[in-house]
Amino acid sequence: MSTTTNPAFTTPPAETTRPDLQGTFGMVASTHWIATATAQSVLERGGNAFDAAVAGAFVLHVVEPHLNGPGGDVTAVYATAADKDPTVLVGQGPAPAGATPEHFRAEGLDLVPGAGALAAAVPGAVDAWLLLLAEHGTWELADVLAPAIGYARDGHPVAPRVVATIATVQDLFRDHWPSSADRWLPGGSAPVPGTMVRNEPYASVLERLVQAGAGVDGARDAAADARVARIEAARTEWAEGSVAQAIDAFVRTPHRHASGTDHAGVIRASDMAAFRATTEPATTAEFRGHTIAKTGPWGQGPALLQTLRLLDPLDDERLDPSTVLGAHTIAEAQKLALADREAYYGDGDVPMDELLSDAYSDERRALIGDRASHELRPGTVSVPGGALPPLRVTYTPGGEPIAGVGEPTVPGARGDAPSPDAVAVPAEDDTVHEDRGEPIVMETGETRGDTCHIDVVDRWGNIVSATPSGGWLQSSPTIPELGFCLGTRMQMTWLEEGTASTLTPGARPRTTLTPTLVLKDGEPVVAMGSPGGDQQDQWQLLFLLRTIVGGWSPQQAIDAPALHTTSFPGSFWPRTWTPGGLVVEDRLGDDVIAGLEELGHVVTRAGDWSLGRLSCVTRDPDTGVLGAAANPRGAQGYAAGR
Template sequence: MPTPNPAFVPPTAHTTRPDIRGTFGTAASTHWIATATAQSVLERGGNAFDAATAGAFVLHVVEPHLNGPGGDLTAVFATATNPTPTILVGQGPAPEGATPDHYRAEGLDLVPGSGALAAAVPGAVDAWLLLLRDHGTWELADVLAPAIGYARDGHPVAPAVVRTITAVRGLFEEHWPTSAARWLPGGAVPVSGDLVRNEVLASVLERLVTAGDGSGSRTARIDAARTEWAEGFVAEAVDRFVRQPHRHSSGTDHAGVIRASDLAAFRASYEPATTAEFRGCTIAKTGPWGQGPALLQTLRLLEPLDDTLLDPSTEVGAHTIVEAQKLALADREAFYGDGDVPLDVLLSDAYTDERRALIGDRASAELRPGTVDGVVHAIPPVRTLAEAERVGTVAAQGVGEPTVRVTATPAAPVTPVEDRGEPFVAPDGETRGDTVHIDVVDRWGNIISATPSGGWLQSSPTIPELGFCLGTRLQMTWLEEGTASTLRPGERPRTTLTPTLVLRDGVPVAALGSPGGDQQDQWQLLFLLRWIVGGYSPQQAIDAPAMHTTSFPGSFWPRTWEPAGLVVEDRLGDEVIAGLEARGHVVTRAGDWSLGRMSCVTRDPATGVLGAAANSRGAQGYAAGR
């Protein structure tokens, strides 16, 4: 057990779940069926990568409102023979036809939040198959068998799926008939616990397996499935279907621009992780085409501060943490994208020291990105969540000067539904997505943290020949020229997907992550501070009261922000919350158990003891192991 830090508020005596411990293997995810599936693969001799892949395809089936085969993923992993953290890139790029001019010609000033115009090239399926080919041991047929079974024979549908279908029933019936046929069997919304089937998806997965029949090796069989996905019937069905105009979150009808050639041109890949040191640990994240380095920037800002300033359960700690996050997230908006990002500067001592000096005693209501010599990016004007008038901006006057300063009078915030662990879905199709997560570690030392997302059942109309829809990751790009994340054909949209690997002395000790869009790294930061600095156990850190800032431009349509906004769980306490309000934070109370869907697995290299923990909020995530 870790030693509690006396500078931190002690964790509660009892957790909602036990800290799972064992020596054989552990798994944790956002749905108990996926966790059980992953653990069953470990029990039958599979390694962590076999288990994670099997669990992930099951997540497509049991959490279809949060991810699907038409979506994307990022993962960070290390193998038993190579502890160097590696990123699995399952984020597809923008299609060749996805140009800002096209969207403006369609009468749009933002990429919609739902509909095929928001679709990047699907990357999740190819990424999992790549990982399985290179680092797994099982045959594809065995790995996909659980997902095929649950899709064909049915699984008891979770209440959250029912709530989502209910919210968009009118949209489906009026505008998306193929989705109505898929998710409203007999014209009715399923009841929680009903067996829900997706026989079409089961057939798709079986056809991928069949594509490799007769191939000479396991590698060839998996590669044949990858080719069939990218160049065969899946790509053809996508191409045919999206040419039909359909309703988007803009309230207008449009055809998609993704084509079979876009799928054929994409293959998942690996990249080195981006890392930073914090309190004796190495934290590994994606590159700046994801939001992961913002967590690293925040940790660098907090690193030298006194422990009393790092406790999220106190007024001064919560304030300090949130102010550091605002600075890092402002830099995310100014600099991050699938291009040349000056990470060496953003993570440097000199830059971090300069930025740290901006943390004051009062809550900032400004968007304050830093400056990097030779780099000038525009930031489009942003609106408050209440859709007030756009606030003023001051453009850069020259190289090395501030790119933007945005200020506003704090307005009363409205709590987005995804803050409660579910995606926001309005009857008109407006969506702000959540996602899923899975972590696995095995007895040999293979370890992975993965965050699949996109292709939610409410993302765009169901493609009838496939049983799933496309994702909406392009909504995280801007149509304005000159921003770090402007929509560019062939480039990856900046994703919010951000799993984490933690190493000590060069050896992995934890894999962790959370759904939650822009909140993913904010909730992970709380976990890391309480676990690394505060001495909490993983389950204690997950159960502790959570919070996050909304004082930055959101990644999801309609790209709004809340100046000085802070969303907190009521369990933070009346005294702490009142103190934060006195400092100028515009606080939204979200209930006692509402924020975050964290899970993690751990490994002690000295003893070989493995661990796992999972979020109890929403009564869906589970950890397992032995």
Template structure:
């Protein structure tokens, strides 16, 4: 009986090991800032918050303060895993009737009608208040300096601005003024500044100046964010009609009252036992349980090759299991009553496992849950043409090559992980509010996010657009425990691929014995045979994307099984990072993604 592909004998970089503290993120400046906080006596939560605000500045094409955040953490060994929800809800005016009345059949992928209430900043401040130790001014000093004094712009930031420069110059002129101050996209490595955002952060600090203690100062900053300058400026500016990804102009519906009504929150995670480990994720308002469902399906196979992403049989099995889990995600998940007790049960997993055959499925196959009607979304293979043949209006300016006019650039995400010597550990995925989301609000230096594009305008789903309801998010960090104690925190950008790439890491480390860095370096793959979460929400029946390093024999075998393969190059899929605690040896670990030469880990 064949086993798992052996771990590689070398990696692109070592898995870092030490006993003091470890940080890892998708940008070296965020990692360095987080590690600097640890070095100065801060804990993992102080460090994560400092690094996260730096990510707003240095990865503005992937996240921003107008976006959202999901984190999972544990505050020492005596505590329990906790989910931090910084996912804001739909504004009060975001009714499906309003959007349909605007001539839309999908929530746009860019423009203010796609904006949920921003949740990231309030969530970070809540985490700092309750679990950090540092003053807000000290935590924000790193981001303020990079925003006010500047930092070298990433090549990918410059490329993103170049991609949407026509949209900026022809429609979003405030974005052009902010990101193209000399009338052109910045050049890679050029120093760019964002003094408006530096001023926003300074206002948050000033708001708490009269408070008697640290908690009061942070609470005052939260109140200022939700009821002060930011809320007023954003609501007033976005009330003006502007271009959306639909190719049409609309005004936003978000108001000052929407800002004021939102509070970030803590929740218990959903967990699954897998090969002696507890995997902790968000509830079904995120896509996290889809990873747990996939693990439950895979755990029933009686030999490890079926779980090996580097073998033909393993890759095929993993892709097929993911299709089944993601069909259930679309059919059942959302911010409502979701039957996770059934979806994560061994009996249900066995029923789903039995559907995996020797060839690739091109069907949308949600499972059956007694008493619950599954939602079947419109399955578009391209925008305007559902596979059921029903007519839909074609909308001008959709997709390539008109992406530069519509702003539809499939924005991505950031990630940060931190572990400290006191046993605190946190994994966080901030996203949304990227620079191509909607017009830049001049006085703030940022725009709002687009998370509402993950809601449906069709009725009958817990993901249907409803005012006050959280959109189902793709943000999905992971915490792994053994014997009730946390051993790994990990995550990745990547939209619908986030949990698919994390699955590969978990299989390779837990089953295959790979080191964290080897698991991150190993060839990646994912399915696109799912209803996409991002506008225009298409799917590719039997579609799969693979890194060429998977090997011709494996790739040819997948094609022979009926998978519609897209080769993505050797080093292109996944932006994973992780930190952990090797409890047997008493050391902390960290690893980061080498792809794009941007993610880094640090520690000692």
């Protein structure tokens, strides 16, 4: 990765909000300081990057319950010191057997709700983390889970943003989700920031996982095999034991959903028992001498690769996000890639070789014009794309289309305003208001949740980037004996037949979780990621352009003003879009913003420090120097290392 600034780019700031950390022992960056400190403590005691990442991830379940939970999911991209090939950890569970479009329509729904257990895919996060620990960790499960168990049972000072989330949904909890009120409203009201918050039921869940392997032993020369066997016993307990039974029993009682109506969930213990996390080779593309590694098209990750292929041959000055020309070019390229996401991406056969090919990229690049496109324009390859979903225009709180937005331009599209009776919606993106990276209450009354992230690199060269999400405390009612709720990942599917991501029992919803690994000459050099739903790859793109092309440092790139387009159907209920929409941080500058508006972009100002919450760790294979940088927005992310 370049360390010399590019004269074709805006000059980076001389000072950053935080230092670019450097050392040789180990580095961690995450969305919460306690998780970062936990992971670093594992490195300090001899654990490797995978031991550290798993320990930090289970702590994230406890300290950022508004952003992720055990009932959610995770995807990760990693490389080991022994095998540099980028590998994807697949912790995205599938739709339950009973989750059919017919069932949802029979319930009177035309969208999968954004909150409530009917939207729950099979939880994938816990099993995926256990798989990673078994295959590449070195520590015993009891030692890895000890910090999370301690914080859950003994308590931790609750962060202000957790409290803010609880406060926004407290009426929902009191009126409709009493088990969540019991969990998150001690004494009948939201806790005060800094209050010691405990979750004894979740501590007991983790202790049962440890106990499941307690009887597994082996000879001294087979200690490693015995360690793995103990972890495998915990995986079985999670999938087939008391957790699965409690989920099955709880969701059968109807409860309020984001639709404003009551429904029972369809996930069953048999769905839990049928799922195991897996690993697979990463999908990759080359950009300016670097290999970018992402998930397959069952996630949105390849859309970043497609965008990079569009931008790669362009002049450097067109890749600078801080200028009118650069921001416009980047946004238009992203629209084309995200349109292909809608037409082609899903849990099936996706023609990625064609979508990433030179010929296709050249054809699509020619569509980047001098004016902002207000259309959804997927391309054409040899394999027919799926039917485009109905397009719902983003509405103002008063029920009017957002200023500057005309009627949908795709035939058959429609604009449906959200129900006024809708309850809390834990979606990861925000197409009308700024995206601060934490759950906020919109003027419509919707509450949008978010995501966590953690990166770790160790002195041996093991490196991992992981994005846990789902199962937010506001996703669905808390299951009392477990201390957590289910996620709502199925809201990313469509009930209409024939789309690339139509709801299908046993198929994975197309997730937005999209961590990144960057390699140079076959060696991993950066692990990074961000919360932010549909914006995750858009913000990571800015980082890649500023560091690889512009020569900025990681912290300079993370601090820099961010932007993203909303000119595509959102992945989260109520699945709206803003044709020509562009959300920007005000620090981009009045002149640049005015220039973008002149080009036809429908600009929403998001405040000075509101978009893009990246973190990263870095590695220089030639010198052995490791690095880390973290997001200053929200004052919660943290990097540490030495």
